[in-house]
Amino acid sequence: MSEGDKIIINNFSAYYDTTQVLKEINLVIRSKEIFAIFGPARSGKTTLLKSINRLTDLIPGVTCSGKIYLDGINIYDPKQNITQLRRKVGMVFDLPTPLPLSVFDNVAYGPKLNGIRQKSRLMEIVERSLRSAVLWEEVKDRLHDSALRLSGGQQQRLCIARVLALEPEVLMLDEPCSGLDPISTASIEETLLKLKEELTILLVPHNVQQASRVADRTAFFLNGELIEVGTAYQIFTSPKDKRTEDYITGRFG
Amino acid sequence: MRSNQIRYLTQRIAKGLIWLAAFLTIAIMFLILFQILSEGIPVLNIRFFIDSPKSMGREGGIFSTIIGTLALTALAVLVATPLGVGTAIFLREYTKESRISRIIRFGTDCLAGVPSIIFGLFGFVFFVIYLNMGWSILAGGLTLTAMILPTIICTAEEAIKSIPPSYREVSYSLGGTKWQTVIHAIIPNALPGIITGVILGIGRSIGETAAIILTAGSSLVMPTSLFSPIRTMAVHFYILAREGISMEMAYGTGAVLILLVLLINTVANVLLNRYIRKRV
Numbered sequence: 001m002s003e004g005d006k007i008i009i010n011n012f013s014a015y016y017d018t019t020q021v022l023k024e025i026n027l028v029i030r031s032k033e034i035f036a037i038f039g040p041a042r043s044g045k046t047t048l049l050k051s052i053n054r055l056t057d058l059i060p061g062v063t064c065s066g067k068i069y070l071d072g073i074n075i076y077d078p079k080q081n082i083t084q085l086r087r088k089v090g091m092v093f094d095l096p097t098p099l100p101l102s103v104f105d106n107v108a109y110g111p112k113l114n115g116i117r118q119k120s121r122l123m124e125i126v127e128r129s130l131r132s133a134v135l136w137e138e139v140k141d142r143l144h145d146s147a148l149r150l151s152g153g154q155q156q157r158l159c160i161a162r163v164l165a166l167e168p169e170v171l172m173l174d175e176p177c178s179g180l181d182p183i184s185t186a187s188i189e190e191t192l193l194k195l196k197e198e199l200t201i202l203l204v205p206h207n208v209q210q211a212s213r214v215a216d217r218t219a220f221f222l223n224g225e226l227i228e229v230g231t232a233y234q235i236f237t238s239p240k241d242k243r244t245e246d247y248i249t250g251r252f253g
Numbered sequence: 254m255r256s257n258q259i260r261y262l263t264q265r266i267a268k269g270l271i272w273l274a275a276f277l278t279i280a281i282m283f284l285i286l287f288q289i290l291s292e293g294i295p296v297l298n299i300r301f302f303i304d305s306p307k308s309m310g311r312e313g314g315i316f317s318t319i320i321g322t323l324a325l326t327a328l329a330v331l332v333a334t335p336l337g338v339g340t341a342i343f344l345r346e347y348t349k350e351s352r353i354s355r356i357i358r359f360g361t362d363c364l365a366g367v368p369s370i371i372f373g374l375f376g377f378v379f380f381v382i383y384l385n386m387g388w389s390i391l392a393g394g395l396t397l398t399a400m401i402l403p404t405i406i407c408t409a410e411e412a413i414k415s416i417p418p419s420y421r422e423v424s425y426s427l428g429g430t431k432w433q434t435v436i437h438a439i440i441p442n443a444l445p446g447i448i449t450g451v452i453l454g455i456g457r458s459i460g461e462t463a464a465i466i467l468t469a470g471s472s473l474v475m476p477t478s479l480f481s482p483i484r485t486m487a488v489h490f491y492i493l494a495r496e497g498i499s500m501e502m503a504y505g506t507g508a509v510l511i512l513l514v515l516l517i518n519t520v521a522n523v524l525l526n527r528y529i530r531k532r533v
């Protein structure tokens with residue numbers, strides 16, 4: 001393991017009952033990069049993300065083999081504290097998932113679970129997180145309104161803020177812009193580029209263009225297999241594999 | 254052309270039948286309410302509420318039976334709600350679909366269909382005699398607990414089932430433990446459904462008669478402890494009417510019962526709406 005390697009995925013396979021959805025994946029994600037995982041539907045992208053913070057544990061019938069290291073420690077070690085892991089590796093889902101609580105309580109949800117009770121401390125965290133997610137200016141006067149009243153783009157940035165409130169080291173986003181208009185998408189991409197200075201970002205973009213706009217490095221997945229990995233520039237300008245090229249140029253998918 | 258006419262006719266008939274069904278239901282409901290309230294409300298005055306029954310209930314008020322009803326119902330709900338909600342959470346969050354969960358579910362479904370007199374018999378044999386509680390608030394309340402548990406379990410489970418899976422996923426992904434997820438993401442969102450089950454339970458408890466006569470007795474004496482026998486309003490109504498003591502007082506008691514149920518439902522609805530409005 002070299003200095004900047006944040007996540008090392010080693011021979012990792014995952015199965016839904018008997019169907020193999022990830023096939024012996026080997027992949028290294030470096031610290032403070034935006035790493036995009038793209039590919040057609042059902043290629044295993046979401047399962048890979050959920051494997052990295054062990055949300056797959058919640059899905060009945062999912063089993064896996066192989067290892068995933070975070071900072072050199074295997075997260076599938078039986079001694080791994082799963083709640084600690086999930087605080088370090090935050091996840092934003094494809095559709096905005098605000099809880100039916102106020103804006104404030106949504107962002108404070110994680111810190112409160114962590115045992116932070118002091119009102120002023122929570123306020124600090126909420127403001128900082130909302131600022132990092134570029135949402136503060138829009139919601140600062142309605143922190144105690146229900147989060148369900150925000151627009152779709154605001155809700156998704158709220159979800160990002162909610163994860164940031166835990167000060168994670170890795171932020172995973174699973175097609176975070178799939179339900180959003182181009183303007184909201186642009187503001188989320190802007191947010192990601194700013195966040196990159198602080199943390200490692202794993203992104204499943206909802207289209208190839210998004211991957212090419214924000215990613216440093218990228219990997220192409222097809223039917224649970226890792227086809228090709230490289231810098232975004234190299235993959236999108238001169239893919240080595242025929243299948244990657246076909247997908248990027250829109251021949252299938 | 255012809256098929257269009259038939260379709261139009263079917264549509265008219267269906268609409269007519271559905272209106273008729275709704276109208277009949279509402280009519281029957283209002284008829285009952287009107288009958289009891291029109292006979293009962295003239296009997297009501299402040300003394301009727303605060304005086305204890307005299308000469309078997311022919312005179313005086315119904316104070317001790319109001320206390321009896323409230324005590325039994327409160328005890329039943331206080332015991333059954335945590336048990337029932339706990340069971341529902343166990344079934345939904347702590348165990349996978351398995352033999353145990355199927356047995357529990359089958360058991361509650363069966364219990365839900367058992368006539369209340371059977372619960373009364375069980376309560377009489379088990380609480381009153383075997384556990385030596387005698388005819389008492391405790392024995393009656395625990396019998397009612399057993400009776401309303403299936404309803405509370407069933408509605409709470411439905412409520413938990415209908416919570417979007419994303420709430421759970423979000424809570425876990427933010428580092429929540431299972432217990433934290435249950436407390437912060439599951440129960441608050443299932444609360445309206447849970448309350449509905451509790452209100453159904455309250456309704457059943459307030460209206461129960463047979464099982465209570467067998468387990469809490471029908472004493473008109475003011476209760477002093479959990480071990481005192483009591484008479485509820487429903488039992489009072491039954492005895493007054495059945496033994497021809499006083500139809501007038503029976504109607505008065507009936508009116509109070511109906512008003513109490515309306516009051517509980519209204520208060521619960523107001524609180525529930527306020528709770529829901531705060532969250533969406």
